[in-house]
Amino acid sequence: EPKGIKFVVADAGDAFWRALYVFSPPGRDYRWCCKVTKLGPITLAIKENYPKGVLMFVGQRKYESIKRFKQPRVWRNEWVPNEIGASPIFHWRAIEVWLYIFSRKLPYNPLYERGFDRIGCFLCPSASLAEFERLKREKPELWEKWRKALEHWRKRFGLPEEWITYGFWRWKKLSKGEKAIAGKLGVDIPEERSWEPVKVKIEETGGGYELEFNTVLNKKRLLQVAPILGEVSVEGDVVRAGEVEFFTETRMAKAPDEMEAVSAYYLVKRAYECVGCGVCVGKCPEEALSIDEKSKKIVVDWNRCTHCRECMEVCPLLKIKNPEEGSQL
Ligand code: SF4
Ligand code: SF4
Structure with missing residues (x-):
């Protein structure tokens, strides 16, 4: 502040520990953690403080890993739509970083002297x-x-x-x-571990597709997110969102085709598993999404949502399913 620099903190609170029970442990090919604890909170902080977006400088270098080597020096991050990232020291070697620090007598993290050569999440x-x-x-x-x-x-x-x-x-x-x-x-480890709290069985029924969830569909919660799929109407316990019918207080739903059946599953998954990371809030072009203070889950503003479904494209619950997406920073 004395130098006119505004210090903004993007804090994920206990989001990692809450999300752990939705996602299971993170992996090199399953990096939901950085979306939930870094990219989501950063998106929200930028949105609040710099609505026109920012140019963000980070200290990543190509020599850190093969993957980093292949990345550009200036980039757009699809998880943080309101930032352009740039790394001024992208071509530097570690020795050059250290020489720069020593020559200018800059302070550095004392953990480097205790044998840590990379300081990030423990x-x-x-x-x-x-x-x-x-x-x-x-x-x-x-x-x-x-x-x-x-x-x-x-x-x-x-x-x-x-x-x-x-x-x-x-x-x-x-x-x-x-x-x-x-x-x-000689250790027997399965090739892949998988953990899906919300599961669904989808069956073709002649006139469309029938979905059976492993959880009862709560009407109140469903109505908080339903506009994402389309215009919403309610008749008793039946909630119609676009072309999908949800039979609330049961586990069933109906969709006209396979694509809508999968979208209906994604909607219910987000309704129940949402960890409040905020990534989709930054992506919504209509400012129709917010995170409920109490439940820490998304809620859709019915008057603003245009059913464009752009928020579906960035949710880590739906996206981090394959190693390519999972490992992308
Ligand atoms: S991105 Fe926003 S406007 Fe589009 S479907 Fe999602 S909540 Fe609605
Ligand atoms: S629905 Fe939005 S806030 Fe919730 S986990 Fe997905 S991206 Fe994050």
Whole structure:
């Protein structure tokens, strides 16, 4: 402030820990975590403070990984529609960064002196096993917190202890190399783990498609999101949204074709699993979405929503299903 610089904090609160029980542990190929804890809150903070959008400088470098090497130096991030990202030190090597810091006597994070060479989230699935060993030594309380969470999922998935000790949890779908390592160790790890709180069975019925959910459709909650699919009308317990009929207080819905059946599933999934990350709020061109303070879930403004469905395109609940999308920053 004394130098005229406004300091804005984008805080995800406890979003990671809430979202963990919707998504299951993050992986290198399943990076819902950065959308929920970084990109969503950043989108909301930009929207609130700089409605026209921002040019954002970050310190990522091409030598950090093969993936980073292939990325551009200036980019648009589809998860943060109101920013253009740029990395001024993209071509720098680590030694150049350090020489710059020393030559200008700049302060740096003291953890670099304790053997950490990458400082980000302590439980990042991109970290190596060596980095986790260092975490156990330097910050045992943090490792213990994460180990307990992993143990919960290990039991839920019925996996062996090696899933944690050898770090196999860092993938949703094991890479070729990890599969080979598991084979060499003689550890039985399934190729892919999957966790879907809201499930659906979709069946063709001649006149259309019938959906059966694993949860009863709550009318109040459904009405908070239904306009996304189309014009909404209500008749008793039947909620019609566009061409889809939801039979609330039961588990059933009806759609005219397969595409609408999948969209109906996505709507119910977002209604129930929403973790309030805010990514879709930034994407909505009509300012029709907000996050309810109490439930921390999205609510649609009926008067503003034009049923364009753009918010469906960015929701991490629907998008992070394959490694390409999951690993994109
Ligand atoms: S993006 Fe906004 S206007 Fe479009 S369907 Fe979603 S809530 Fe409605
Ligand atoms: S519905 Fe919106 S706020 Fe909720 S998880 Fe999806 S993108 Fe995030």
